[in-house]
Amino acid sequence: MNQGRRRSCDRSALVRCVLVVCLAGAGLMASGACRRETARPQSQVSFRIGMGLGGTSLQSGLPVLINMLFADSLIAVGWNGRPTPRLAESWTWEDDGRTLRLFLRAGATFHDGRPVTSDEVLPVLQRALKEARNTDYFGGFAYVESVEASDDRTIVLRLSRPDAFLLNELTNTTIVASDDPNVGTGPFRIVTRVPHLEFERYGRYYRGVPAIERVEIATYESQRSAWAAMMRGEVDMVQEVARESVDFLQGSSEIETYSSLKPFYIPLVFNLRHPILGRVEARRAVTEAIDRSQIVGDAMRSHGRIADDPVWPSHWAYSTAARRYTYNPVAARLRLDAAGLPIRSAAPGQMASRFHFTCLFWSEDPQFERIALLLQRQLSDVGVDMALEPATLRNLIKRIGANDFDAYLFQVNSGRSFDWTYRYWHSPQPGIPLMQDSGYAGADAILERLRAARSDNETRTAVADLQQRFYEDAPAVFLAWQETTRAVDARFSLGDRTNLDIFANIWQWRPVEPTRRAAR
Structure with missing residues (x-):
């Protein structure tokens, strides 16, 4: 596009x-x-x-x-995932990544004329930290032990361990006057x-x-x-x-139109507890059997882009050299044969197939039904029987969190950084709300490395390893990134x-x- x-x-x-x-x-x-x-x-x-x-x-x-x-935040995230200055004109990491020092911009003011100083910003951050601790997800504040002001224009956050996700958390914290929610920046x-x-x-x-x-x-x-x-x-x-x-x-x-990718991808996610989908060779074969270009062109009316993994493709650390699957139904059939999954006689209510599974799909957006029907047809060409089950948003979220599915088709937020990827694809852990329970834990160690990365080289290496792991494990078929269009006079x-x-x-x-x- x-x-x-x-x-x-x-x-x-x-x-x-x-x-x-x-x-x-x-x-x-x-x-x-x-x-x-x-x-x-x-x-x-x-x-x-x-x-x-x-x-x-x-x-x-x-x-x-x-x-x-x-209202502005202290830091923003650019299109390429880089943190960019806003109310904080710069920042430094100290103490081996356990201290973040933010330097506030001179001349910035609240809408009532008050200068944006440490005394004004500190209670906003303290309240955000307290609210995070009162929920079941701390996000990027998870390892923050204290927030303090060292002078009128300097805020210091001290952490128990390095956390690259803290900067992104600060992009989600807008600075509004602590004594008046209608006075912003x-x-x-x-x-x-x-x-x-x-x-x-x-x-x-x-x-x-x-x-x-x-x-x-x-x-x-x-x-x-x-x-x-x-x-x-x-x-x-x-x-x-x-x-x-x-x-x-x-x-x-x-009318002018402005079209761009939005940080939401569409995956077909597998439940690794399924007796067949739990086998990596079966998941790889399913991935090879799917023509994602047809999904984007026909089901999405060309308003999207092929996805290879859940990493934001415009991120500065994204590896274009990563291995990726291509549409190859012949290779998919050979892989399934080698895995001991020949086409067997039809069971009652099912077609003759190598194996059967049911896919939940979001029923409130017609696009997802179109994608599901096309996936069903493509998989039947290699002898895989995928039944379809529509689900409302509420029911879908409930079932994917309760491990009540064989596979599901939905949209997932990636953001332009890595905290959403971490939350969604890390196996369940204390302190983080369960977003899905597919039984996948293969990327946990790499996701932890990514969260602890302190340099561009460490981040770039971890991202490349993560992309490779998703290719090898195939916990989902990453189908497409969605496109959004805005119309302007x-x-x-x-x-x-x-x-x-x-x-x-x-x-x-x-x-x-x-x-x-x-x-x-």
């Missing part, structure tokens, strides 16, 4: 898009086919974001979006939360004054409803366009298109001059 691509087309494509959405049952009025502009104050540059929630993982994206506007400050979210630019933002003066967030029941609002001119951006609508945007001179520019994390520089978004817009 061409990430961050820009598409261009005529108004007839937009009309077709709206008609298709209407016919699909979104319940939209036909008048939405032509994009109408809703009046806005001429004296202000305002930007309106529409977000469809719809009871999916997008629900959890709303607080993230609010924080991007309203981001490029926009909150004006009101009800009946809708409204923000105004903060003129003393330390990275630069935003060009957009006002931002509003409107929530909708679904992505389709948010898209219809954009067609009516009620919003200037749709935070995520429904997959079935993306292709109909081709050619619009009124062409009157606005979201900055450098080569930066695929467009929300990282939200303060740089600005209206496009009419002459420049006409040249697009």
